[in-house]
Amino acid sequence: MQEYKELADSPSSLVKREFIQALDQTVRGLYGDIRREEGDLELSISVPRELTLGDISSSIAFRLAKFTHTNPGGIAKEIAKKMQPSEHISRFEDANGYINAFIDEKKYAALVLRDILKRKKGYGHSAVGKRRKVIVESPSANPAHPWHVGTLRNALLGNVISNLLEACSYEVEREDYIDDLGLQVATALWGWLHVSNKPDKKFDQWLGELYVNVNREMQQKPEVKKQIEELNKKIEDGNSQEAATGREVAERCVMAHQETAFAYGIYRDVMIWESDIVRSHLLSKALDISASILEKPNDGKYAGAIIIKLDKITPLAKELEGSREDAKVIIRSNGAATYIGKDFAFHAWKFGLIDAGFSYKKFMDQPNGKPIYSTAPQGSPMKFGNVKRAINVIDASQAYEQQIMRIMFALIGHEEITNSIIHLAYGRVNIEGEKISARSGNWLGEGRNYTADDLLSEATKRALEIAQKSEKITNRQNLESISRSIALSAIKFEYMRISPEKEIVFSWQNALNFEGNSGPYVMYTYARSKKILAKADYTEASASKLEAEHVTRGYDFELIKKLAEAQETIEKACDEARPNVLTDYLLDLSSLFSKFYESMPVIKGEEAKGFRLALVHSLTIVLENTFGLLGIEPISEM
RNA sequence: GGGCACGUGGUGUAACUUGGAUAGCACGGCAGCUUGCGGAGCUGUUGGUUGCGGGUUCAAAUCCCGCCGUGCCCGCCA
Numbered sequence: 001m002q003e004y005k006e007l008a009d010s011p012s013s014l015v016k017r018e019f020i021q022a023l024d025q026t027v028r029g030l031y032g033d034i035r036r037e038e039g040d041l042e043l044s045i046s047v048p049r050e051l052t053l054g055d056i057s058s059s060i061a062f063r064l065a066k067f068t069h070t071n072p073g074g075i076a077k078e079i080a081k082k083m084q085p086s087e088h089i090s091r092f093e094d095a096n097g098y099i100n101a102f103i104d105e106k107k108y109a110a111l112v113l114r115d116i117l118k119r120k121k122g123y124g125h126s127a128v129g130k131r132r133k134v135i136v137e138s139p140s141a142n143p144a145h146p147w148h149v150g151t152l153r154n155a156l157l158g159n160v161i162s163n164l165l166e167a168c169s170y171e172v173e174r175e176d177y178i179d180d181l182g183l184q185v186a187t188a189l190w191g192w193l194h195v196s197n198k199p200d201k202k203f204d205q206w207l208g209e210l211y212v213n214v215n216r217e218m219q220q221k222p223e224v225k226k227q228i229e230e231l232n233k234k235i236e237d238g239n240s241q242e243a244a245t246g247r248e249v250a251e252r253c254v255m256a257h258q259e260t261a262f263a264y265g266i267y268r269d270v271m272i273w274e275s276d277i278v279r280s281h282l283l284s285k286a287l288d289i290s291a292s293i294l295e296k297p298n299d300g301k302y303a304g305a306i307i308i309k310l311d312k313i314t315p316l317a318k319e320l321e322g323s324r325e326d327a328k329v330i331i332r333s334n335g336a337a338t339y340i341g342k343d344f345a346f347h348a349w350k351f352g353l354i355d356a357g358f359s360y361k362k363f364m365d366q367p368n369g370k371p372i373y374s375t376a377p378q379g380s381p382m383k384f385g386n387v388k389r390a391i392n393v394i395d396a397s398q399a400y401e402q403q404i405m406r407i408m409f410a411l412i413g414h415e416e417i418t419n420s421i422i423h424l425a426y427g428r429v430n431i432e433g434e435k436i437s438a439r440s441g442n443w444l445g446e447g448r449n450y451t452a453d454d455l456l457s458e459a460t461k462r463a464l465e466i467a468q469k470s471e472k473i474t475n476r477q478n479l480e481s482i483s484r485s486i487a488l489s490a491i492k493f494e495y496m497r498i499s500p501e502k503e504i505v506f507s508w509q510n511a512l513n514f515e516g517n518s519g520p521y522v523m524y525t526y527a528r529s530k531k532i533l534a535k536a537d538y539t540e541a542s543a544s545k546l547e548a549e550h551v552t553r554g555y556d557f558e559l560i561k562k563l564a565e566a567q568e569t570i571e572k573a574c575d576e577a578r579p580n581v582l583t584d585y586l587l588d589l590s591s592l593f594s595k596f597y598e599s600m601p602v603i604k605g606e607e608a609k610g611f612r613l614a615l616v617h618s619l620t621i622v623l624e625n626t627f628g629l630l631g632i633e634p635i636s637e638m
Numbered sequence: 639g640g641g642c643a644c645g646u647g648g649u650g651u652a653a654c655u656u657g658g659a660u661a662g663c664a665c666g667g668c669a670g671c672u673u674g675c676g677g678a679g680c681u682g683u684u685g686g687u688u689g690c691g692g693g694u695u696c697a698a699a700u701c702c703c704g705c706c707g708u709g710c711c712c713g714c715c716a
Contacts, residue, residue, distance in 0.1 A: 397710055427643075503643090
């Protein structure tokens with residue numbers, strides 16, 4: 001609450017505060033010494049169901065009734081009668097025990113529209129982050145196959161969360177963890193060395209198919225399996241020709257991943273390669289700082305390994321009690337770190353607790369004009385990491401490991417780090433009711449694959465079919481790029497409208513649906529708005545007067561109230577890491593615009609024309625800003 | 639054995655964190671709307687005992703307890 005006061009108030013929070021202050025004064029006057037709870041007025045605020053009931057309401061009478069032992073209806077009536085109008089609130093009524101306030105629509109319309117037209121791209125943004133640095137890790141795809149429709153969920157979530165954090169004034173580092181060690185890379189590498197090293201299509205797609213084939217071969221031929229395991233050891237050890245080739249193959253695969261990312265408008269700052277973590281002194285430093293909580297048994301099942309006893313962890317996370325094992329291995333008896341070991345070390349680096357001495361190289365240029373950097377065996381030092389907060393976009397099945405890793409920091413006296421590591425656990429994407437298995441290759445479909453690339457090309461194809469029939473598109477040369485924008489809006493919206501924690505069953509029908517609650521539907525709203533402005537020869541100068549006195553209590557005002565909620569919507573989406581808050585908001589805006597559009601002429605709005613144009617213009621600004629956070633580029637005709 | 643997540647009309651979902659007025663939206667079904675600022679749209683209608691049972695409360699989809707179902711996790715794999 002303290003933070004809000006440091007901000008320029010958004011229009012809706014300003015009015016809310018006015019209402020709360022007026023309520024506070026009245027309630028004190030009437031029931032002065034009654035015991036109340038901290039923040040009860042704040043929590044009592046909501047929006048009435050029916051438009052005719054008012055614009056903002058409080059249920060505080062129900063709470064007061066508990067102490068006065070009278071009925072809420074009477075209390076509400078008494079309060080509403082005594083309430084004094086304020087700057088933006090003109091009158092009060094009571095109904096069903098609620099106290100309803102009516103906003104002065106003329107003053108409020110002027111306030112809201114002026115704010116939007118003044119702040120433009122900055123409208124709705126917030127200062128809560130106070131420039132604190134946060135690192136977002138996503139999507140950490142295996143460099144052995146292409147992004148599938150599940151990887152895409154991760155990448156899109158990571159992108160939107162990063163955008164939201166930036167809009168809330170955090171300084172965001174977009175990081176990708178590349179696991180170039182392990183069996184998946186060894187398997188692909190074996191294929192490269194023994195089957196084919198002549199890619200004849202997009203590299204990740206080609207490598208992925210090779211990977212699937214080798215996996216199949218490995219199941220049947222034990223000698224192949226053995227060779228791959230030996231190869232795996234060599235790349236884990238580093239310093240061999242095989243390790244160098246493995247890195248090379250993985251880098252080519254990651255470059256192909258980036259092409260997919262770019263097609264989806266996803267960019268990042270830095271990639272951290274697992275082999276570089278192993279090569280650096282990060283692990284031994286991590287062991288040094290955590291020595292007090294680790295053990296190295298000489299006998300028993302963990303002999304020779306470095307472990308952490310689970311009974312150290314469970315007092316801080318009782319949900320981990322009852323585990324089948326009593327310890328978690330950090331360093332294996334052969335000296336290699338486990339996943340948790342590496343992840344703990346990595347997070348100690350993220351928070352600047354230890355220095356990895358990484359060297360970096362420029363990995364590739366990105367279409368957004370900024371290069372992407374990567375850790376590398378040879379390169380120069382750069383400043384990454386050292387953050388105050390880390391967001392890990394990782395699917396929900398890894399909650400257990402994430403929890404243990406987080407708690408290790410509290411055990412070594414860094415509770416603030418434990419609390420600043422946020423596991424954004426999202427639900428799996430299944431295809432046709434079964435789990436995606438990159439290894440078995442069920443992401444390979446008939447004709448079209450369940451890859452991010454094929455999804456985009458299928459959606460673009462579908463959008464083009466529809467766009468070709470559209471008579472509204474004047475620039476026919478742009479059909480291709482328009483279709484692509486529509487396809488991207490459809491895909492991104494479809495992914496983001498579902499709460500992250502829910503599992504998704506991927507279906508082509510849903511993914512290619514451009515009607516109803518969809519990206520194209522909101523894009524359509526935007527295109528219509530833009531066309532109205534163009535037809536009316538609308539310019540900013542003509543809007544300078546605003547003429548907000550022409551507002552009615554119809555859908556124009558409803559739309560204005562919704563536009564006013566942009567900032568709190570963005571803060572909520574960011575705080576809760578729920579992009580569906582944004583898609584819901586877009587649908588609300590679109591639906592209100594449609595109602596406004598059906599009921600109130602704009603260009604033929606006579607004396608209200610100027611005001612309504614300014615409203616439409618304001619809507620396009622808010623749509624653009626919200627689309628921007630979702631990584632969607634709106635288009636003016638479709 | 640223990641834990642986590644999910645369960646909302648035929649289907650996909652929102653609201654659950656912070657209890658509040660008639661559970662919102664879309665798809666599907668049915669019936670309409672175009673000489674009008676864009677029909678990828680709009681309007682009306684159909685369909686819900688919010689998995690089940692208890693509890694707390696003036697008030698429960700929301701909080702608590704117990705069940706049931708589905709998925710995931712508890713590896714010296716990552």
